[in-house]
Amino acid sequence: MRPLIVGLTGSIGCGKTLVTQVFTHLGVPVYISDQEAKKLYERKEMISLIGDLFGQQVITDNKVDKQKLANLVFNDPLLLEKLNNCIHPLVQRDFEKWANEQNFPYVVLESAIIFEIGWERLFDKIICISTPMDLVLQRVKLRDNQTEEEIKKRINNQMSPTLKAKKSDYVIINDNTRLVIPQIRDIHFNLCNIAQTSRNI
Numbered sequence: 001m002r003p004l005i006v007g008l009t010g011s012i013g014c015g016k017t018l019v020t021q022v023f024t025h026l027g028v029p030v031y032i033s034d035q036e037a038k039k040l041y042e043r044k045e046m047i048s049l050i051g052d053l054f055g056q057q058v059i060t061d062n063k064v065d066k067q068k069l070a071n072l073v074f075n076d077p078l079l080l081e082k083l084n085n086c087i088h089p090l091v092q093r094d095f096e097k098w099a100n101e102q103n104f105p106y107v108v109l110e111s112a113i114i115f116e117i118g119w120e121r122l123f124d125k126i127i128c129i130s131t132p133m134d135l136v137l138q139r140v141k142l143r144d145n146q147t148e149e150e151i152k153k154r155i156n157n158q159m160s161p162t163l164k165a166k167k168s169d170y171v172i173i174n175d176n177t178r179l180v181i182p183q184i185r186d187i188h189f190n191l192c193n194i195a196q197t198s199r200n201i
Contacts, residue, residue, distance in 0.1 A: 003029075004106035004195040005099060005122060009114040010129030011161045012154055013136035013143070015174040019129055020110050022184045029102040033111040037091050041066065053082060074157060088117050096122075105195035115159050115167060125194070127187060128168035130161060132175055 008023075008030075010016055020030045040046050041064045050069065051059045058069045073080040099107050108127075114120055140151045165171045170190075172183045 001199055002100060003102055003104055004124045004191060004198065006106050006108045006191060007114045007119065007123040007126040008108050008110045008129070009112060009126065009164060009168070010131065011136055011158060011164075012112060012151070013138075013140040014129040014131040014161070015139075015180070016110055016112070016129060018174075018180065019127075019172060019184060020108070022181055023108055023188070026185075026188050027104065028188070029099075029104050029107045031095050031098055031107065031109045033091055033095070033109060036094055037087055038066075040087060040090055049086065053086065054079065074154060077157070080157060084113075084117055088119075092119070092122070106191045113158060115164055120167065125170065125191065126168045127170040127172060128161075128165045129172045129174050130165050131173075133161075135176060 008016065008019065020032065024030050041050070047059065047062065047064055050064050054069060054072060058065050058072060060068070069083070073083050095109055099109075106124075109123075111119065114123070114126065120126060136155070137148055137151055140146060141148065144151075170187050172180060172187070174180050
């Protein structure tokens with residue numbers, strides 16, 4: 001029987017890496033969609049396709065220059081959609097194959113853009129991490145060495161954090177005042193119970 005399929009989402013800088021590390025520590029199989037997508041960019045056929053779609057200026061030393069590609073697509077919603085339509089179906093197929101190979105009550109796929117690309121239909125449950133915008137800006141500035149304007153441009157290409165939280169089944173508050181691990185633990189036990197109940201039906 002397949003495991004319960006759980007999505008984990010949130011804006012940039014909300015703490016998805018920390019949360020996935022805690023789930024992994026609990027023994028939960030976690031699929032990091034960005035990491036898996038990066039592997040696709042290394043394939044020769046993908047490099048050729050990206051060059052054809054976005055121009056050879058995004059190819060450097062026969063590799064996709066991810067920074068140049070990001071600068072291009074984040075300034076043009078149509079180009080961003082074109083890139084998404086190219087990459088996301090491949091990631092989805094890879095995830096589904098991976099999920100069916102796992103032996104745990106549930107698995108987690110982490111992606112910042114679950115709702116933006118219509119992936120919510122793939123999941124039995126969705127978890128959203130909610131973080132105040134001032135903390136997001138502070139964290140991403142330190143992590144990515146970007147200006148506030150650049151960060152806000154990236155955020156504006158995604159669904160608002162408030163709407164993501166409303167559309168999710170669980171919300172983890174990561175605001176430097178509430179403990180995150182107990183929130184994750186409670187969700188973990190709840191998901192295990194749901195998975196067990198579904199198996200007994």
